[in-house]
Amino acid sequence: MNSMERVSASIRGQKRDRCAVGPLLSLYGARLTGCVLEKYYTQANAYALGQAMVRELCRPDILFGPFALALEGAAFGSKIQWMEKCPPNIKRPVLASVHEWKNLKIPDPDSDPILQYGYQSVQKMRAMHGQEIAIAAIALNVIDLPVMLLGIHEWLEAVLFYEEEANQLMQKLLPYTRLRINKYFESGADAVIMPCAFANPSILTRELVIRVSLPVMEESLQALNGILILHSAGAPMLPFIDLYRNLPNVAGFVLNSGEDMAEARKRAGTEKLLIGNIEGPLLQYQTEALIAGECTKLLSLAEADSRMILGTAGADIGYETSLDKIQLLHQCCQSFSQDQA
Amino acid sequence: MVQHQSKSASAGTKDIKQRLFLQMIRSEKDDAIETVAQYAVRHGYENAVINLLDPVLRQFGQVWASQENVSLAQGYVASRIAEEIMLRASRDQQTADLNIKGPVVIGNAEDDYHALGRKLVVIFLRARGWQVYDMGNDVLPEVFVEKALEVHAPIIGVSAMMMTTALHIRKVRELIDDRGLTDKIKLAVGGAVFNFRPELVGEVGGDGTVRNALSVPDLMNSLWPSVVLV
Secondary structure, three states: OOHHHHHHHHHHOOOOOOOOEEOOOOOHHHHHHOOOHHHHOOOHHHHHHHHHHHHHHHOOOEEEOOOOOHHHHHHHOOEEEOOOOOOOEEEEOOOOOHHHHHHOOOOOOOOOHHHHHHHHHHHHHHHHHOOOOEEEEEOOOOOOHHHHHHOHHHHHHHHHHOHHHHHHHHHHHHHHHHHHHHHHHHOOOOEEEEEOHHHOOOOOOHHHHHHHHHHHHHHHOOOOOOEEEEEOOOOOOHHHHHHHOOOOOEEEEEOOOOOOHHHHHHHHOOOOEEEEEEEOOOHHHOOHHHHHHHHHHHHHHHHOOOOEEEEEEOOOOOOOOOHHHHHHHHHHHHHHHHHHO | OOOOOOHHHHHHHHHHHHHHHHHHHOOOHHHHHHHHHHHHHHHHHHHHHHHHHHHHHHHHHHHHHHOOOOOHHHHHHHHHHHHHHHHHHHHOHHHHHOOOEEEEEEEEOOOOOOHHHHHHHHHHHHHOOEEEEEOOOOOOHHHHHHHHHHHOOOEEEEEOOOHHHHOOHHHHHHHHHHOOOOOOOEEEEEOHHHHHOOOHHHHOOOOEOOOOHHHHHHHHHHHOOOOOOO
8 A cells, every 4th residue: 555545545444554644744844855944935846845855754644735824824915924943923914903804805826926835835746746645735724814814812802802893804715715725626635634723622612613613614614625634723622523523524633632532533423534643843852652652552543443544733743853753653653553463 | 998898798709709700701701890890889999909800810810720621712801801900990099009019021032923822911910910011022032131120120021832932032041140130030931832841941941930821920929039129
């Protein structure tokens, strides 16, 4: 089985030669090629070369498209701050408050150069690797995109106290997000990973998620030409997973670090893919013994659950993480399957 | 003038505190503000802040720190309730003699633009009577230290959300030490990354941290020096 076949089998719940591995190594490609981040996150060639190096040295079964959510804010006019060892951040949002929503200019997903960078990165990765490895793009949910346009403070204020205008802004963004996600599928992505910050219990109450987030998610996730994997966005997902399981085109979930994958299976149902949940951003601070132990626990569960993939939780694996620790994930998978055989 | 409460009045206040706490947990902002306003009609805003708002915020902070099922939205609504009550209290002539603690200097670490946590910290500190100098986002170490010296603040509080920006806090520590201010200025640190990795507090030279914005006034109290001001 090649990586693509292994991941496809996982999505369909079919037998695999071993558990697939999908650590989030979008950023790490820049470390491996020594590429300056401003170039890495603006030039598709540089990104694709970084991911080719990730594939060669880390041997994952999934490669990810650029995970730099602030770039999407930049396409709308927000100012970003480039960082030396992590993706850019929003420095100044394009809107001062939700009351300005009518003034927002929506970028054209077919021509905007910042958005094109994302598609072209996926296209180049697909051209380089053919059908040998799965490629997942990363795109913002309509409920989280306003964070890049307003900042989290103003968006929270809007959701809590100006619900009608918050909904009007999301309705304005909805056709754009659908088009953008479909552009990723056209570019060759096998799935789109979608963080869900404003639908998780560390940000909003269950009542607010049901009233504000779910209806617009339901609407925005229809008419997509591929599958979505909802990501915990570095916060607990399990308490609300029952709310997401029937959303259109949602094929699975990336669980947060420390969440009980067996319990997630019970709550998500047997048909959903579960990815998780080795600690990603703080992997560099964990001992190899701890990482191996966590992997073995997850692989034991995955042995009886073909819709489970060993992946990392939270944001990207840190820039400073030693290559040995990342390679350990693949090695654990290999040795576990050999032991089972 | 702060009023001393009789036993029955104290029992009544206990019920009102419980009601206010529940209103905060349920994010019932207008109802919570009304609860305090009704109390203030009889007792004044100074007493409302001391007898209701302050203990309820402390209780809320403890719940937020100990349970995972309190959301940022609930914390944010609590901050808006506190902000509104403090605004009303500042307009109330009777609050003129409210004890002011501080000052402290607060800001986001160099390159850090995640302002929400800092803004909550500032609101909750002010609600608990602290004088705060808020330096905003992306604050250089020199700016923190110069401001602390200028306003005689013995505590600098630095917020950072991510590992990369949290490591910039080391430069604040180094500057404090290099200028011979180690015993005169304490360094409070906070932000999501410190919750995930508490040992980072020591690595960046922090003197203390807490898990959420509501607990910051307690941290400031614990760091508040017995030494003379700068």
